[in-house]
Amino acid sequence: MQGDRRTRSGRLIVGVGWSGTSAALAEAAAEVGSEVVEVRGRISDRDMDLMALDPILGAAVADVRAATRALSELLGAAGTVLAVDDAHWLDPSTLDVLARVVDRGLPVVVAHRPQRGNVHLDQLDEALLRSGEAVHLGPRSVDELAPFVAAVLGRPAPTALVEQLWRSTAGLPGLTRLLLQGWIREGWNEKGDPPPAPSAVVEAVRRRLAESGDIATRLAEMTGRHSGLPVEALARALQVEGSEIARAWDVLGSAGLAVPGREQLIDVVVEAVERMVLPSARAVHEEALGRALVETDGSPTMTVGMLAATGAPVPPLVRIRAARELQRVDPVAALAHLEGLGPTGDADLDRELAILRAELGLTAGSEEAGRWIAELPDPDPEAALIRAALAVRDARWSRALTILSANEVGSAPDRELRAALALARLATGGRAESVETDDAVMLGPAALAAVAAGALRLDRLLEAAEAAERSTSIPVLDTVHAVGSLLCSAAGELGGAAMLASRGTRTSVGGPGLARRHRLAESWVAMRAGEWEQAAVPGEPASPWAADAVLEAALIAGLARRSGDISRIRESWNRAEETILRGTVDLFALEPLTELAIAAHRLGYVERAAPVFAGLGDLVSDMGSPPLWVGILAWRRLEAAVAASDDEAVRREADQLESLDGGVDPLPALAGAARTWCAVLGGSVEVEEVTDSAEALAGQGRSWEGSRLMGRAALVTDHPEVARRLLESARRMCAASVAEEAGSGGLERLGLSEREAEVAALVAEGHTYKAIGGQLFISPKTVEHHVASIRSKLGVGTRAEMLSVLRSVSRSTDPAPG
Template structure:
């Protein structure tokens, strides 16, 4: 039957809830036929209640399905039409066709019977309800809690609930306004019991399976639950209609948490066991399935399937989450796995999570117990931990023993690296040229061999060849580097060699790639970060060095040594004597913990300069003696000797010990031809000797300073130019050298003439002001101007008075302004 033109229902603008409310409010007497479609919790009932209030306020009776015979008298509002039987749905369809009727029907998207589908066809395009947008959630939260919560908490709430209004409301109702935390309250989860009860047994089992990790695929879940595919498909449709899943059919986090909380353990365990068996049989991941069982009493009971699953999950977690892997291996033992079966992997997990004492304890047990499987992994763990704790000689011995009795990729090569690092080159050569089987030629063993060759070349040959070999080793190890537990990474060795020969860009790119690829796993990450912090330190960028140091961790002696040396180096370059004094105690502790080896010469050099500035060289002398003896055993390799000799020369400069400086300058002259950095250091050393002797030549000093800057030592170059400026008696040369120092520090040139305040200060006061701004002490200013320090102090007092400065900080700021500095 066709409707008359005068009683045609009013269309709903935009098919939206707001449009439907506005149509009804504009004319409650007007005919309207509309459907409201939305999953469970999306607000169908709430919308119907608002429409009901509008009608009642207008004096229109509100009717339901029990009063269809009176449809002409009022507005018929029907909720949950998907639950009605076919007979009632047929009556609703007949009502929808009557002229002048006011009918609004709400229903879920599915499953739907044929009768409901026919009714929906007559209702026309539905008003679609979905989740709330973040701004709507924030508004609702503000009304409920009395204040708008932080955006990050609103974002978390949207993620947990999918924006489903009912679920959002449940969490808000159970949340205390003053205790906003990213945690779902138990009271909110308990409210889902009714939703789960309405699903029916099949759908409830499906939801349980999905909550413990099953993919929502009808055939997979059907096999898991012994249900036919049609039953599962229907159940999944009901789950979707209930608003319990997202667009990808994954359970909303709040629903998953509720299911896990409200489902009895035995029911969950039955599903988990079946799912684990399926995954184990097909080689699929089991970590997501068994991780929720950690800490539960049921996980402590002997259970063969769970024991196997925990062990497999531990292997899956080990590369990315070693601490979690430890817990899983422990759970496997509790569930029945023999402790010896996972001992090596437990040791590795302990090492990579930073518990080096436990790792070494477990590894030592395995090394002496020939019945333990994976003994070679235990040896690898022990060798790595020993190196990380600074015991490179012991690590090398263990690797050498392993090469003769057990094999793991690279054991012989790492033994050679350790032997070279502790000054035993002949033994390393004998090991490297041994005709014994070197093991399978894997990427890791190949990278280890190149690592050993590169370290050897750095001691016996060309810096360029050594660095190239080590960079290739780092590149070869990258694809499997994250899974490798090794005493040293090729990237770290390459960075050290690059720092010793002035190739800072190579060091930077190599370390960046190592950090991106996770080379060496979690245990070696801090080493790469600390070496990366060393690069800005060398360049004089203490702000960046300090920031990078703050990002890096330190888990053992080797890391602490680097970190403490960085602290001392930053304090020294910043001229922060208070921080330098604090670092002294830390440096003495770090040096005592870590025996001197080839790879500790950089931090040792920073300690030497710091000790000189504090006039406390006695404590560092024994370590310097060990370093010299180590270098002598290796034939005094230029690449490794030059930077330490340079630092010792800098210490002599600080103490103004000309004879000591000459000795170190002679050492640098002897290795000047080895690489560009060594040449720049030798030139710088010659210049420093002349500066200390009071023979400052501007051109020579600038050339030496720029050469140091070009070799990567920007701070050293600027310091040389600055000190030359302080020590020259030629005012023109002084100003030129000061500008050179500023340029090497990356600062813009500074006009020398006093600006608007020129008529305020005398010529002598201008000279004093410029030298004070350059950083000279009163004594140094007096020496340059051939006046006493007391006279300089009087000049400063008069300048302060004339410029109206209350303190020294005001004075320096005003002088910089006048000098345009």
């Protein structure tokens, strides 16, 4: 209770039905006086002057003045107080009598429900406020409801039960008590789901609806579980004025049947109403409401549901509108609204239907999008966008550019078409200067254009991502989150790449059709950062799009290359080769495509991967040869040359990197590492140079590449101590660093003798000392001595560390497949 205490001669208690006003009234009356005279209003009293006072004053009371005098005499006795419950049902004359008695300072306590427009009740309230206090009651919180539940149970109430009751009753204590008692009477023992509204609740709701009047009753029966229904539609369905709907909701709220302050029935009241109303009557209500929603342009989704529930046909236009309403939030459900909808005979509507289906198919990740859009003629800007998006999903940005260019009509083409065209030009090597920034829709292409030009502005990429998340338009070709994260990754900005990819997943921008792409981008960035546990391929069903298949195959190849798993490298290449050999490349997929090309070099498929590097070289040239992308591509070719043991190609790419402007990150680190690779492959190992180059690579988001360089240098040097130091540094930088890099004789190059190398190889394979001794014709004790010497020379403290080094080097001694 909340009160504004003044004197103790009068009290006012106002609360919705089932909020506990009667209990509060009895408590207040006991505080004010010792002898309580009770009056209770009834619905029948509204039209019967002074009838409510008859039980205490007698039938002789004929008018307001006489009744006031008689009631004042009754209350004049010491300790006597009048307690009036349900005053909202009293007739105007009785209310006037009570107001006059209160103004005389006599003790009166009154409780009633909120009621608008009752002038006489308002006058009584004003009199009570002048002489006493006001208490307002309403729903209780979960904590406040717990004592009421405990009183019914006779023991402390479980929190889960209190929360369940609170959800069912909106926190009204009287309704909570009635519901719980009904559940208990019907045998519920707090296990499993409780039964629906018990009979006692149904009867109580029935009585309160009867008291609330015809309009309020029909409103409750019609709305049921639906909330947010427009007043215009309800008024039309019930054939009343809109103001009557507002009054009916007030009545239902005052009676404790609707959620206070909301035009929505309380959950358990809904259950009670559903038990009260016959199915045939419910069907009539829903059909009337469905028609009214159509006629008043109400919520299309709700209209479809209403009409479908009655079996009534849903007009095609309403189904299309319902799909539009759900397009961004639930494209799968939106598609369901269009299921089975054939030609309408209206050419414009059929065109809208085909485009909408195709858009939803793209957003939901359905391969049917192509079939739905195939019937539309060219040129058509909206259809062109979808056809271009299908081409992008098929990893054919150049085809997307052709489609969009053919549909660029007029001097001011559609905003989405203009943005898509700019994006396609960027992907296929267009100059960044052609992208404008006069429009929020262009923020994405403009931010990506800056990256393509060599100016990686993370703030602009994030601004574009935020704009896409707020936009009501759905990204059709791709999202700045996905392509931006891949470009940032290629440029070594792994922090920005991770932010963009995770935002794409978290906000579901682009819908379910791009969800896997964002998760793959997250895994890609995690792999590049050496976060192996987060770099796993997403486990949900594979995407139908070739672009996602290429990214997934590149992810598998990258993980396999970093662990030395030749079979997985081969698997990833086989999965992507068909798409790659089509010769279509794009800037956004530069890093994944080159990862697959490096995998091919590792397998010995140099010629089969040549189109990737050739196509990307032409693309970067078309871009105007920005140093950033020329350098990144040269570095990726160098990595491929190292994998293929092509020292001449390594030197060629190192020369290319050396010739570039060294002021653009990450070019200085890449050029320095390239020079070091040339030296190491030539047999020259300068520890400081190798370490500096590796750390520079790590500083640009290339820790694995840095560890790889140190691992190769460790195997080239003739100094065992230097090898151990480099190998330990490589392990610290990246645990899988040397898996790929050792050549034949690697164990001996670590400073081991020929016999120690033989023992080490068998230890790495998991053989016991006894088994090793049997194979080498030496005793187990001698094997143990060799192992101790191996650990000493490797500079490792535990057997586990020794096995890690030996197995990583031993894996690399396997000959590369041809």
